[in-house]
Amino acid sequence: MTTHAPQAAQSVTLPTSIEEAVAALTAMPAAVPVAGGTDLMAAVNAGLLRPAGLVGLGRISEIRGWQYLDGHALLGAGLTHARMGRPDFAALIPALAAAARAAGPPQIRNAGTLGGNIATAAPAGDSLPVLAALEAALVIAGPGGGEREIPVSHLLAGREMLHPGELITFVRVPLLHAPQVFLKATGRTGPGRATASVALVLDPARRGVRCAVGAVAPMPLRPLEAEQWVASLIDWDADRALSPDALHAFGEYVAAACVPDPAPPADGQEPPPVPPAIVHLRRTVAVLARRALGRALTS
Ligand SMILES: Cc1cc2nc3c(=O)[nH]c(=O)nc-3n(C[C@H](O)[C@H](O)[C@H](O)COP(=O)(O)OP(=O)(O)OC[C@H]3O[C@@H](n4cnc5c(N)ncnc54)[C@H](O)[C@@H]3O)c2cc1C
Known part of the structure; x- marks a missing residue:
């Protein structure tokens, strides 16, 4: 039986802002972003992935909360399932809160993030049907301060990809004030x-x-x-x-x-x-x- 020892990444960067994270990814195109690590580290441990470097997103406070903007909520990609499952978030977007509460055991909900769920795009990703029904959009930050917005369905359908150096920073969700x-x-x-x-x-x-x-x-x-x-x-x-x-x-x-x-x-x-x-x-x-x-x- 072959076993794969987890492969240590060559470099780990821990930026504290979106700009720093994008700069780190641009400087090292073989590095991958890691948020909660629940999907990524499972792939590393299974020997499926050997990233040359990791850019940790956990210290970027601006993507760990949410804000209101013109009848929408801008949800940070670093929101954990546990955070989205709390009552104040459930009052805002009940279906996303219900999906977050249903995602995996507690240790997964404490670490796993909205952005990771979207980027992994697994068929069983619990946030994905909610974002599809809400017709949510992704805000993507890229090199040189660039920012673009795409429907989440485009990424999930493979019509649009994340380019090197790009990060999902926010998810724009309409606030419908209805069940x-x-x-x-x-x-x-x-x-x-x-x-x-x-x-x-x-x-x-x-x-x-x-x-x-x-x-x-x-x-x-x-x-x-x-x-x-x-x-x-x-x-x-x-x-x-x-x-x-x-x-x-x-x-x-x-x-x-x-x-x-x-x-x-x-x-x-x-x-x-x-x-x-x-x-x-x-x-x-x-x-x-x-x-x-x-x-x-x-x-
Ligand atoms: C035991 C177990 C049970 C699980 N159960 C469920 C479940 O019931 N429902 C469910 O939906 N999921 C489940 N998952 C999957 C996983 O926990 C979720 O998909 C989680 O949301 C991933 O988030 P993360 O922050 O851990 O992602 P990570 O592992 O950090 O990253 C996953 C991928 O996304 C990329 N990435 C992360 N953040 C960004 C970003 N901001 N921009 C661009 N790329 C990014 C990474 O490079 C990587 O490719 C489970 C996983 C495990 C191990």
């Missing part, structure tokens, strides 16, 4: 990676329902037709109630959109039965989506 829900299914009881998750937010100002399904594909999926259909059923000026049948139909609609049948055989033959794992996953997504909408509408 929002995050629900997660895991393969076991207690903390665990999602087998499926659903984030659902109401946007009364735009009379919209936005939903994203996590963990069933490489990036969160938005069932846009289901969103538009159900938003058209809601009486936004009254009690926003929906019948159990409509909630059920929404769940099925979301599940069919996000967990499709396998492609039929190319030779035109009868398609084989849908595998039980797909049936189970679709049922899970349908239940999560139905419950998420039901809770959002009664909150």
